[in-house]
Amino acid sequence: MQGVRELLRGTLGRSLRNLSDEDRLAAAWSVACGPALAERAEVLGLDEDRVLHVRVLQPDWRDQFAQMRSMLTEDLRKIAGVRLQTIHFEGQGSARVRKGVAAAQGAADSAQRVGAARRKEQRKTS
Numbered sequence: 001m002q003g004v005r006e007l008l009r010g011t012l013g014r015s016l017r018n019l020s021d022e023d024r025l026a027a028a029w030s031v032a033c034g035p036a037l038a039e040r041a042e043v044l045g046l047d048e049d050r051v052l053h054v055r056v057l058q059p060d061w062r063d064q065f066a067q068m069r070s071m072l073t074e075d076l077r078k079i080a081g082v083r084l085q086t087i088h089f090e091g092q093g094s095a096r097v098r099k100g101v102a103a104a105q106g107a108a109d110s111a112q113r114v115g116a117a118r119r120k121e122q123r124k125t126s
Helices: 002-015 021-033 059-067 069-080 099-125
Strands: 041-046 051-056 086-090
Touching (some): 021 041, 059 086
Antiparallel strands (some): 041 051
8 A cells, every 4th residue: 555655646746747836735735644634724835935834724633733744844845846844834714824925825816817907908909
């Protein structure tokens, strides 16, 4: 069984090569921690210090994730092929998203709004 797991991790890592580092880590998350833990947390983003921010959806599980931090960090590095410093686990209502993650989300939101406005303008002129 361990051999199959390692094979899947390697295959996933190769298939993620064309994604951004953040997307690679998000895709690798459920493989690194397993489906039971994966459903109890969500990847928020990767900040400029290479810290992955993860929101733990159930407060009881935050300590469990914290105890697994080193193992999960190493597994994510291997599977995603991404330079990762550590993982920061946040509570459900936490607003402590680092500025790099927040800035990236803000930029993505702005790009979507600009794109939608351009498409709307193009439809008007066509």
